[in-house]
Amino acid sequence: MSEGGLHSSTVPSWVxxxxxxxxxxxxxxxxxxxxxxxxxxxxxxxxxxxxIARLQKEYKELLSVQRKLQLEWVRLHEPAxxxxxxxxxxxxxxxTKEQHLLLSP
Amino acid sequence: xxxxxxxxxxxxxxxxxxxxxxxxxxxxxxxLKVAVVCGFLLALGKxxxxxxxxxxxxxxxxxTQSETTFKIPCYRGTINDRNGRVLAFSVPQPSxxxxxxxxxxxxxxxxxxxxxxxxxxxxxxxxxSPERRFIWLDRQxxxxxxxxxxRLRLPGxxxxxxxxxxxxxxxxxxxxxxxxxxxxxxxxxxxxxHDGLLRQNIHEFGQYRDGSLKPLWRGxxxxxxxxxxxxxxxxxxxxxxxxxxxxxxxxxxxxRPRAAEVxxxxxxxxxxxxxxxxxxxxxxVFRKASADxxxxxxxxxxxxxxxxxxxxxLAAALDRGVVGPGDRIYCENGRYAVTNRFIHDTHAxxxxxxxxxxxxxxxxxxxxxxxxxxxxxxxxxxxxxxxxSRTGLRVPxxxxxxxxxxxxxxxxxxxxxxxxxxxxxxGLQLTAALAAxxxxxxxxxxxxxxxxxxxxxxxxxxxxxxxVTQVVRPEVARKVGEMMVGVTEDRGTGKRxxxxxxxVAGKTGTAQILDPATRRYSSHKxxxxxxxxxxxxxxxxxxSVVVHEPQGEHYGxxxxxxxxxxxxxxxxxxxxxTPSFEPVKPPVKVRWVKAAAADGEDLGQALPLDGTxxxxxxxxxxxxxVEGMSLKMALHRLPSKGxxxxxxxxxxxxxxxxxxxxxxxxxxxxxxxxx
Numbered sequence: 001m002s003e004g005g006l007h008s009s010t011v012p013s014w015v016x017x018x019x020x021x022x023x024x025x026x027x028x029x030x031x032x033x034x035x036x037x038x039x040x041x042x043x044x045x046x047x048x049x050x051x052i053a054r055l056q057k058e059y060k061e062l063l064s065v066q067r068k069l070q071l072e073w074v075r076l077h078e079p080a081x082x083x084x085x086x087x088x089x090x091x092x093x094x095x096t097k098e099q100h101l102l103l104s105p
Numbered sequence: 106x107x108x109x110x111x112x113x114x115x116x117x118x119x120x121x122x123x124x125x126x127x128x129x130x131x132x133x134x135x136x137l138k139v140a141v142v143c144g145f146l147l148a149l150g151k152x153x154x155x156x157x158x159x160x161x162x163x164x165x166x167x168x169t170q171s172e173t174t175f176k177i178p179c180y181r182g183t184i185n186d187r188n189g190r191v192l193a194f195s196v197p198q199p200s201x202x203x204x205x206x207x208x209x210x211x212x213x214x215x216x217x218x219x220x221x222x223x224x225x226x227x228x229x230x231x232x233x234s235p236e237r238r239f240i241w242l243d244r245q246x247x248x249x250x251x252x253x254x255x256r257l258r259l260p261g262x263x264x265x266x267x268x269x270x271x272x273x274x275x276x277x278x279x280x281x282x283x284x285x286x287x288x289x290x291x292x293x294x295x296x297x298x299h300d301g302l303l304r305q306n307i308h309e310f311g312q313y314r315d316g317s318l319k320p321l322w323r324g325x326x327x328x329x330x331x332x333x334x335x336x337x338x339x340x341x342x343x344x345x346x347x348x349x350x351x352x353x354x355x356x357x358x359x360x361r362p363r364a365a366e367v368x369x370x371x372x373x374x375x376x377x378x379x380x381x382x383x384x385x386x387x388x389x390v391f392r393k394a395s396a397d398x399x400x401x402x403x404x405x406x407x408x409x410x411x412x413x414x415x416x417x418x419l420a421a422a423l424d425r426g427v428v429g430p431g432d433r434i435y436c437e438n439g440r441y442a443v444t445n446r447f448i449h450d451t452h453a454x455x456x457x458x459x460x461x462x463x464x465x466x467x468x469x470x471x472x473x474x475x476x477x478x479x480x481x482x483x484x485x486x487x488x489x490x491x492x493x494s495r496t497g498l499r500v501p502x503x504x505x506x507x508x509x510x511x512x513x514x515x516x517x518x519x520x521x522x523x524x525x526x527x528x529x530x531x532g533l534q535l536t537a538a539l540a541a542x543x544x545x546x547x548x549x550x551x552x553x554x555x556x557x558x559x560x561x562x563x564x565x566x567x568x569x570x571x572x573v574t575q576v577v578r579p580e581v582a583r584k585v586g587e588m589m590v591g592v593t594e595d596r597g598t599g600k601r602x603x604x605x606x607x608x609v610a611g612k613t614g615t616a617q618i619l620d621p622a623t624r625r626y627s628s629h630k631x632x633x634x635x636x637x638x639x640x641x642x643x644x645x646x647x648x649s650v651v652v653h654e655p656q657g658e659h660y661g662x663x664x665x666x667x668x669x670x671x672x673x674x675x676x677x678x679x680x681x682x683t684p685s686f687e688p689v690k691p692p693v694k695v696r697w698v699k700a701a702a703a704d705g706e707d708l709g710q711a712l713p714l715d716g717t718x719x720x721x722x723x724x725x726x727x728x729x730x731v732e733g734m735s736l737k738m739a740l741h742r743l744p745s746k747g748x749x750x751x752x753x754x755x756x757x758x759x760x761x762x763x764x765x766x767x768x769x770x771x772x773x774x775x776x777x778x779x780x
Binding site for chain 2: 074096
């Protein structure tokens with residue numbers, strides 16, 4: 001007790017005030033920083049929420065385009081279509097019996 | 106003293122004033138207290154009203170103002186053929202709706218939408234009622250229409266994505282696949298039978314939106330991606346199906362039947378490779394077809410199998426040991442009485458061996474064998490071959506056919522069932538039963554849906570493993586197969602099914618159709634049938650061709666057998682099946698170098714394939730193929746010297762004798778049958 005009293009009596013009052021002000025300033029700065037950081041986080045969250053929603057929509061649209069292209073691709077492989085294409089554009093026809101070549105009976 | 110009095114008087118006055126002030130203060134304080142308390146009570150009351158009594162109302166208002174729904178699509182499962190070719194596929198397609206309250210000028214809106222939608226402005230105007238908040242204007246627009254509507258920017262007119270089912274191969278396997286309604290519900294075929302598996306509901310998640318209605322995702326996890334979950338892989342092979350449908354079109358043009366069907370099956374696995382119907386329809390525009398066209402006749406319609414049923418009778422009789430392959434049956438010279446009814450053969454036979462009963466399709470022979478078998482025994486075999494009950498293919502409307510209990514059979518019923526009368530079968534049942542003969546007597550449940558697959562094509566569940574039933578002994582099945590080869594040989598009823606490079610085992614059938622009005626067999630309505638398997642020694646395809654009520658011709662061997670041959674001729678090389686034998690005559694290492702024509706070129710001189718002419722050319726003139734040609738064309742193709750041409754009938758050449766590739770000797774008789 002006496003040491004504390006001796007110690008406190010040895011530290012000048014302005015130093016103590018300075019220390020107290022410093023700690024208070026740090027605390028206030030931390031609080032302000034935390035507050036700003038929290039607000040920034042909130043803003044980021046909202047921005048990302050918009051971005052996710054936008055990307056989700058874009059993904060959905062791209063997938064729909066991809067599926068339509070896939071369908072078109074499949075349609076181009078339709079046996080009847082290929083047969084028509086071969087016959088009308090390329091002048092192909094099924095081989096006649098005379099054109100059959102038996103390689104390995 | 107006076108001063109004291111004055112002081113005292115002042116003191117009294119101050120006290121009174123203080124007392125007066127205290128009194129006023131207390132009242133004021135009390136009023137203030139009461140006011141504050143009342144204020145708080147009012148606020149509390151209001152809060153109670155808002156938070157408790159009207160909670161639902163305000164919660165709802167909050168929800169509508171700040172919440173929205175994220176819709177994550179879940180596409181209906183894709184249907185593939187056995188090789189992964191896409192047969193049914195869903196894509197998002199925009200639909201158009203109106204909010205009647207938001208539409209400011211219905212007449213103008215209708216006038217601007219009319220040319221895009223291809224509807225009259227009056228009809229659209231009628232739909233645009235200002236009282237209704239949701240009005241469908243058109244469902245599943247094309248992409249061009251949707252873009253055009255979007256550009257109009259009409260108030261109260263909105264687009265929303267729905268999922269449309271497309272069948273990219275159009276008519277291919279229309280009856281088997283079925284179709285899906287506007288709301289994505291399967292209505293026919295596999296789409297209906299597997300609707301629960303294929304249809305997936307859209308995933309919906311509650312989320313937030315801002316004042317300008319922009320959505321924002323504030324969920325704790327990333328939203329799910331649009332997906333397609335489970336699809337089906339069928340046993341159908343798209344090319345084989347296409348070939349079958351093409352050949353049915355041809356036979357329909359030639360004989361103008363009421364309907365026709367083909368079922369092709371793999372005899373080892375009993376997988377249905379093709380199930381074709383004529384008339385066909387395009388499931389993309391299913392409303393343009395009649396309900397009659399939607400029907401998959403191969404499973405929904407039963408018919409009398411006629412002589413094709415003799416195959417199963419003989420298999421049963423040989424298995425039971427009732428007859429032996431070397432036995433002879435006395436065929437009563439073409440007319441045989443059973444109780445008070447007569448059974449006839451097309452040609453009168455005195456005595457036939459068991460293979461000849463099949464080859465010449467003797468009804469009397471079959472009737473006698475059936476009567477030797479006995480009702481119960483024969484009935485058991487019929488059931489074991491899968492007749493009289495549904496095959497379990499899991500397609501809507503499948504019938505089990507018609508098979509009365511043997512206890513209700515009269516002697517004549519037993520006799521006529523021997524050659525396929527008084528019994529009803531479906532094309533699928535007939536094919537599956539014959540597949541058992543081709544598969545050394547082993548029967549399995551036919552299969553249409555091979556596997557359930559995920560979006561990546563990985564198998565989730567396979568249906569390939571099924572129980573096997575031994576219907577007849579393997580040696581009996583092989584023997585029956587050999588007998589069936591005789592049917593497609595020279596003088597057999599099914600010789601038009603014979604192929605150049607493969608051995609065909611088959612059986613023809615021509616069944617009169619029972620007229621429901623008169624309850625008698627019609628004299629001019631027939632079902633023409635050919636059922637068989639190929640190559641006979643190691644079957645890869647089992648096929649049944651059924652033509653209902655053909656016009657002009659009605660014999661199964663004339664109408665249905667060529668369809669079998671043409672399909673097999675295209676499908677077997679596609680499957681990589683090596684030929685059973687070398688063609689009878691044409692040398693394999695030669696080609697025709699000149700065709701007989703009006704310009705005087707010679708026919709039939711053959712040169713080695715490499716065309717060098719180093720090897721000796723094959724001597725002689727070979728019979729060209731003239732089938733399908735007019736008489737004039739055929740005569741041009743035939744060599745002009747040393748040939749005696751006999752012509753039967755008019756029209757186009759449907760049969761020629763000798764077969765193409767036969768070495769023509771001088772003199773030689775050539776017979777052309779025209780139709």
